[in-house]
Amino acid sequence: MTAPAVNTTDRRLTPATDRVALESLRGLLERPAYTAGTPARLGVAVADLCREIGGARDRQTNFGADLTVIEERGDWSFVQAALDGYCGWIESRFLGRDLPAITHRVSTPATHIYPEANLKLREIGSLSMGARVSVTETQGKFSRLASGGWVPSMHLATHAASDPGALAESLMGTPYLWGGNSRWGIDCSGLAQASLIGAGIACPGDSDMQRDTFPVVEGPYQRGDLLFWPGHVAMALDAGRMIHATAFVMGVIIEDIETAIARIDAGGDGPFLGARRPDRTDHAAFP
Structure with missing residues (x-):
């Protein structure tokens, strides 16, 4: 994949707040401080990327998305998504620092997470198409996630679709x-x-x-x-x-x-x- 886009004239693609910018922008964008950024990963099914703290949603990001944290302010973090370079504020409680190797993506419109490899049990969560997961083992028709729970293996893919x-x-x-x-x-x-x-x-x-x-x-x-x-x-x-x-x-x-x-x-x-x-x-x- 191409590197995340950087466009210092477009706030959506500029990995910088009014206080802090990524180190890669030093000399291109003047800020009081610069940072190498901290790796994080989205730990909820879907979360809003907001244009300002508590503000309007610009886009969303899905479970397992890799993010670079540029600044933390109160209960919010300013991040850049590895997927497409999009930047915005996200609630810090949605971020995880555990980064196991991603092995699969959800390839169906959505799937459920079960507490065990048993479809008759009450689900404990759901994931949408595009969610990135780390599978640690399989049991029958289910795959166990490093983040907890089991999902139907038929809802996961290791390779991109053709169409x-x-x-x-x-x-x-x-x-x-x-x-x-x-x-x-x-x-x-x-x-x-x-x-x-x-x-x-x-x-x-x-x-x-x-x-x-x-x-x-x-x-x-x-x-x-x-x-x-x-x-x-x-x-x-x-x-x-x-x-x-x-x-x-x-x-x-x-x-x-x-x-x-x-x-x-x-x-x-x-x-x-x-x-x-x-x-x-x-x-x-x-x-």
Whole structure:
């Protein structure tokens, strides 16, 4: 995977607060202090990355995400995600310092965690697609996690999927959530990112970043192409259909591309900005 993005003109990709910056920014960004950062890992199913302490959600991060802690302030930590370089404030209680080797990812829309390798027991937690886990042993159809509990082995993968479109389709019915990145709620760029990264393709977190990252293509559209509007992205399933998480229905749906272009334009949310084709050679780390 490419190194986390650094862009000192974009707060979302700048690993610095008003007090502290990563050592790599010394000479590029003036701050009172610099740090090498402290490794951490998300220890809850999903957590918000906020633009300021206690503020609005920019994006979310999923269980097992590797993070670099840049500053701790009260009950909050400012972090940068290894996955895509996204930065923000996260509640410190969600972070763990135990970093066992990651062996698998959750490859289904979601899975349950059980106290033992027994599907009849009450679940003790849940994980969403993209969660990164460390499996320590298997027993029957279950895998034991280093973090505790057992999950169905069939819900885990050690290798990337071959088709991002299939991953996107598996998330049909997920409710829309601004900044969401999980089965519990997802937005347009979250759906695109989850689907591409699950297929081993590096992808930034927000739609404007995605549009700036991938090369322009003309029709006919191919499966996996990304289609853009101001502040919105969809994924082509073929030359005529697309899938996206949209506030239009507050969920993930499949639409005819030309019909969607006309509807979005008529609603004042256009114009259509064209298509981009993700680079399948820019591999995201997996698992």
